[in-house]
Amino acid sequence: MDIIENKSYDEERALYGRHGIIARNCIFDGPADGESAFKECSSITAEKCFFNLRYPFWHDHGLKIKDSEMTESCRAALWYSEEIEIENTVIHGIKALRECRNVSIRNSDIISQEFGWSSCNVSMENTKAESEYFMMRSAGLHFLNVEFCGKYSFQYIEDSVFENCRFDTKDAFWHARNVVIRNSTVKGEYLAWYSENVTFENCRIIGTQPLCYCKGLHLINCSMQGCDLAFERSVVEATITTPVISIKNPLEGSCISVPDVNDIIRDIAEGTGEVRISNTRDRHKYA
Numbered sequence: 001m002d003i004i005e006n007k008s009y010d011e012e013r014a015l016y017g018r019h020g021i022i023a024r025n026c027i028f029d030g031p032a033d034g035e036s037a038f039k040e041c042s043s044i045t046a047e048k049c050f051f052n053l054r055y056p057f058w059h060d061h062g063l064k065i066k067d068s069e070m071t072e073s074c075r076a077a078l079w080y081s082e083e084i085e086i087e088n089t090v091i092h093g094i095k096a097l098r099e100c101r102n103v104s105i106r107n108s109d110i111i112s113q114e115f116g117w118s119s120c121n122v123s124m125e126n127t128k129a130e131s132e133y134f135m136m137r138s139a140g141l142h143f144l145n146v147e148f149c150g151k152y153s154f155q156y157i158e159d160s161v162f163e164n165c166r167f168d169t170k171d172a173f174w175h176a177r178n179v180v181i182r183n184s185t186v187k188g189e190y191l192a193w194y195s196e197n198v199t200f201e202n203c204r205i206i207g208t209q210p211l212c213y214c215k216g217l218h219l220i221n222c223s224m225q226g227c228d229l230a231f232e233r234s235v236v237e238a239t240i241t242t243p244v245i246s247i248k249n250p251l252e253g254s255c256i257s258v259p260d261v262n263d264i265i266r267d268i269a270e271g272t273g274e275v276r277i278s279n280t281r282d283r284h285k286y287a
Contacts, residue, residue, distance in 0.1 A: 001043075010034055010053065019043055028053050038063075054093075057081055065089055070096065072111075078103075091115075097122075134169075151188075154179075170207075173198060192217075211236065212248075229265070231256065236273070247275055 003022045004015075010030025014037045015021065022045045028037050029052035037056045038044055044057075045064040051074040057063055060081040067088045070077050074093035078084065082101040089108045096112040097103065103122040110129035116122060117133070121140040128146075134153040135141060141160035151170040154160075158177045165184040173179065173192035182201045191210035192198055199218040206225045211217060212232040219238035224230070228245035231238070236254045243260035250256060254273025264275055 001045075009037060012036065013039055016040060021045070022047065023049055025049070028056060051077065055079070057084075060084075231273070233268075233270070234273075249273075250275065 001020050001022050003024065004026060005024045006026070008027040008030060010032040012034035014034060016036065017040045019041060020043045024047045027050045029050065033053065035054045036058060037053065038060060039058045042061040044060060044062065046068055047066050049068045051068065051070045053073065054075045056074065057078045058080055061083055063081060063084045065086045069090040070093050072092050076095045076098070077091065077093050078096060078100055079098045080100070084100060084103040086105045087107055091108060092111045094112055095114045097115055097119060098117045100119045101121055103119060105124045105127055108127045110127065110131065112131055114133050115129065115131045116135040116138055119138045122138060123142045124146050125144045129148045131150045132152055133155065134148065134150055135157060137156045139158040139160065141157060143162045143165055146165045149168045153167065153169045153172045154176060155174045157179060160179045162181045162184055167184065167186045168188060170188040171190050172186065172188055173195055176192060176195040176198055179198045180201065181203055183203070185204040187206040189207045189209065191205065191207060192214060194213045195217065197216040198214065199220065200222050201220040203222045204225065205222055205227060208226065209229045210227050211230055211234055214234035214236060217234055217236040219236065219240060221239055221241060223242040224240055224244050225242065229248045230244055230246065231250045231254065232248040233251055234254065235251050236256060238256045240256065240258040244258050246263040246265060247256060247261055248265040249268050249271030250273030251270055252272045255276065256273065257276045257278060260277060260279045261275065
């Protein structure tokens with residue numbers, strides 16, 4: 001491995017096409033305002049580096065980025081790359097990750113609109129993220145202890161698992177397929193509409209009109225807070241541990257167990273799904 005230390009680069013394609021490099025304590029910034037510092041590279045390690053220029057890692061194979069910073073000006077930092085490890089790094093440029101494969105992100109801080117689009121096999125652990133349209137059209141996600149804030153997250157994702165996470169979001173998991181969320185809190189309006197084969201297990205769900213127009217939806221031992229007009233036109237099997245404000249038109253084949261519900265709305269012929277009230281005092285209201 002060639003080691004480059006304490007250098008500053010601002011020219012266009014400063015290290016284009018290089019292989020087997022460790023860049024340590026390097027700065028990618030300056031008046032030349034050059035782009036694409038590590039384009040078409042492989043086996044690259046960046047340690048304690050500062051990136052303030054655009055498109056540093058495109059079409060790369062084998063990246064390790066540690067203890068580094070990508071500023072707001074470091075736009076579209078990682079595109080079309082694979083085999084990426086990121087640790088203890090600030091990622092604050094828009095569209096930071098796109099169409100990448102086999103990515104691991106740990107102990108990092110992300111503020112990046114449109115982060116993670118069309119990526120595959122992305123693991124994220126002990127990380128905070130802020131974004132809009134986060135991880136859209138991605139697959140094979142595994143998130144552990146991730147705290148996320150932002151609208152329109154995880155839309156059109158597939159084959160993914162989320163554990164011990166906290167999401168403050170809106171319109172999350174729309175059109176998601178084959179997804180499991182465990183031991184997590186999901187707060188926000190209009191959760192997981194049009195999703196298919198999505199399971200929430202031991203989760204806390206907060207917000208209006210969740211889980212509508214779903215197929216193959218499962219809730220296992222979940223609590224719901226501030227949830228009204230839930231499950232509209234969904235096929236769902238649910239065991240809910242808290243009262244629900246209202247349930248609307250669950251479809252045939254549904255079975256929803258809940259301790260209490262203020263209102264069950266059935267105003268279409270198809271809204272025949274079963275709602276079981278475990279509070280025996282109130283069962284007669286919904287017979």
